[in-house]
Structures are given as structure tokens and as C-alpha cells.
Amino acid sequence: MSTVPPSAPLLYVTQLSKAFRGVQALHEYALSLQPYTLLGVIGPNGAGKTTLFNILTGVVTPDRGRIVFDGRDLTGAAPDAICRAGIARTFQNIRLFRRMSVLDNVKVALQARQSSHFFTAVLRPPRFYAQERMLSERAMALLATLGLDAHTNLQADALPYGLQRRLEIAMALATEPKLLLLDEPAAGMNPTEADALMHLIVHLRDALKLTIILIEHNMRVVMGICERVQVLNYGQLIAEGTPEEVQNDLRVLQAYLGANTR
Numbered sequence: 001m002s003t004v005p006p007s008a009p010l011l012y013v014t015q016l017s018k019a020f021r022g023v024q025a026l027h028e029y030a031l032s033l034q035p036y037t038l039l040g041v042i043g044p045n046g047a048g049k050t051t052l053f054n055i056l057t058g059v060v061t062p063d064r065g066r067i068v069f070d071g072r073d074l075t076g077a078a079p080d081a082i083c084r085a086g087i088a089r090t091f092q093n094i095r096l097f098r099r100m101s102v103l104d105n106v107k108v109a110l111q112a113r114q115s116s117h118f119f120t121a122v123l124r125p126p127r128f129y130a131q132e133r134m135l136s137e138r139a140m141a142l143l144a145t146l147g148l149d150a151h152t153n154l155q156a157d158a159l160p161y162g163l164q165r166r167l168e169i170a171m172a173l174a175t176e177p178k179l180l181l182l183d184e185p186a187a188g189m190n191p192t193e194a195d196a197l198m199h200l201i202v203h204l205r206d207a208l209k210l211t212i213i214l215i216e217h218n219m220r221v222v223m224g225i226c227e228r229v230q231v232l233n234y235g236q237l238i239a240e241g242t243p244e245e246v247q248n249d250l251r252v253l254q255a256y257l258g259a260n261t262r
Contacts, residue, residue: 008071010035010211011179016065018051025051027235029065035178038205039213040226040243044255047232049215050092053181057089058082070178083112088177090168092184092215098157102148102167105156106139109174139174145207146170146200162193166200173204179211180204186218194218198225223247231255 009032016029026048033039041049054060056067058079067075074082097105143149146166151159156167165185172180182201186194202225205212216222222229223243231239231246233255239246246252 008068009033010070012066012068013056014066016052016055016067017063018055018060019063024235026055026062026232029232029235029237031230033179033211033213035211036205036209037211037228038201038226040222040229041213041215041232042217042219042222042229042246043232046234048235049232050183051235052232053089053183053213053215056082056181057087080112083175083177086176086178087181088172088175088179089181090165090172090183090185092187094164094168096156096164096167096171098155100156101152102143102154102156102159103136103139103152105167106142106170106174107135109171110135110138112175142170142173145173145204162189162196165189165197169200169204173208177210179213182212182214182216184215184217186216186221189218194221197221201225 011031011033013029013031016026017024018026029048029052031039041052043049051060055062058074058077058081061076065075066073069082069085069087072085074085074087077085097108100108140149140152143152146169148163148166148170151163156164159167169180169182169185185201186197189197198221201212201214204210214222214226226243229239229241229243229246230237231249231252233251238251238255239249241249
């Protein structure tokens with residue numbers, strides 16, 4: 001794999017492009033992201049935001065471009081390799097093991113970092129039970145961080161909507177990422193839930209030393225917690241800067257906010 005100098009950003013993306021049946025979903029996208037940054041990515045529906053996340057996590061292979069993460073070229077890498085490299089995500093539509101308990105959902109996610117063998121699972125030597133206890137302890141610690149430790153035995157689909165969102169974040173964190181991608185985490189939340197989510201995201205960034213990219217339509221969330229904001233429109237990056245700079249950018253007012261700037 002290619003390497004970049006130690007002083008390079010945590011995530012470096014250049015000329016990232018993807019078309020689906022002739023429709024350009026992403027065109028010449030670029031990003032240089034320093035560690036511990038909280039970046040917001042906004043844009044109208046169909047702007048290319050989720051395509052960007054799908055490419056960064058290996059779900060979709062780009063037509064061209066380069067992705068370098070933590071000094072490693074991950075362009076075109078498989079999703080499991082990207083996860084092990086330290087990139088995790090949540091989804092616009094919550095993805096949980098809905099019939100399993102809250103605790104077991106996180107334990108399953110923790111196993112992405114575990115090495116296991118068939119005979120160990122069948123024969124169950126003492127180390128098997130030691131590993132299970134360790135998984136349970138780590139899962140409980142994550143659930144406490146997300147404010148879910150009072151719901152460990154509850155079936156995942158019995159959680160209120162806002163707590164299901166938190167559980168999905170806990171599962172992403174269980175893979176021990178350096179970069180966390182959040183796809184519309186405030187979708188469907190009321191203002192009180194959205195406020196609590198804002199505080200949670202900032203707390204996780206600071207406490208766990210994470211770098212976070214946030215796709216979100218709730219402008220109050222984006223402008224309230226993100227240090228930098230990118231704006232996509234028809235697959236192209238049309239603006240980037242601080243929240244204040246982006247809000248006053250003429251191209252954003254025209255393309256995203258639909259303002260009459262004449």
C-alpha cells in the first residue's frame with residue numbers, strides 16, 4: 001500500500017468520482033481532514049452525500065480518485081478491511097439486530113475486532129468464557145457512555161427511536177474507529193432529542209479522540225457543532241469553510257437554500 005508523510009491529514013481524498021448509469025453522483029470530490037475535526041457535509045437530496053459515505057466505507061467502488069486514510073491507500077478496499085483500518089459508520093435508516101438485546105447488539109459489533117476459532121466456540125475452554133466476560137464488560141462500558149446502560153436486556157426494536165440511534169452509534173464505536181461517519185443521525189428526532197444528540201457527538205469526539213464526518217439535514221445541528229462544513233450539489237463540492245462562511249456563500253444560498261439572490 002502507498003504511504004503518505006506522518007504530517008499528512010488523517011483522511012485525504014482527491015478527484016473522487018462515481019456515476020450510476022450515466023448520472024454523475026459524485027464528481028472530483030476532494031477532502032483534507034485533520035484529526036479530531038468535526039466536519040459537516042450538507043446538500044439537497046441527491047447531492048451525493050450518501051454516495052460519498054458508501055465509497056469511503058467500501059460499499060461502492062469509485063470510478064476514479066484516491067482515498068488515503070491514516071497513511072494507507074484504501075481506494076477500492078473491501079468494507080471489512082476499511083472497518084479494520086479504523087473507519088466506522090451509521091446509516092440513514094437505522095440498522096440493528098432488532099430481535100436481539102441491546103447488550104448483544106454491541107457484543108456482536110465488538111467481535112469485529114476479535115479473533116475467534118471454530119473449535120474454541122464448540123469446545124468452550126476457560127478462555128472462551130473469559131473472552132465472553134471481557135466482551136460483556138466492554139459492551140457495558142460503551143452502553144454507559146451512550147446512556148443506554150439501563151436498557152441492556154431490552155430487545156433492540158423496543159427502544160424508543162432516539163435510543164435506537166444511540167445504539168447504532170454504540171455499535172459503530174465498538175469497532176474502535178478513528179473516523180466515525182454519521183449519516184443523518186438527527187433524522188426523525190424532536191428538538192429536545194436533537195439537542196441531546198449534539199452534546200453527545202461533541203462529547204464522543206472529545207472523550208474518545210475521534211474524527212467525525214456528519215451528514216445532516218438539520219442545519220441547527222450542523223451549524224451548532226461542526227468546525228467545518230462542506231456543501232455538495234449534483235455531486236460537486238460547491239463550498240467549504242466555517243459554518244458562518246458557508247451560510248453566507250452565494251452558491252449555497254442559490255443551490256441549497258433556494259434563495260433568490262438577484
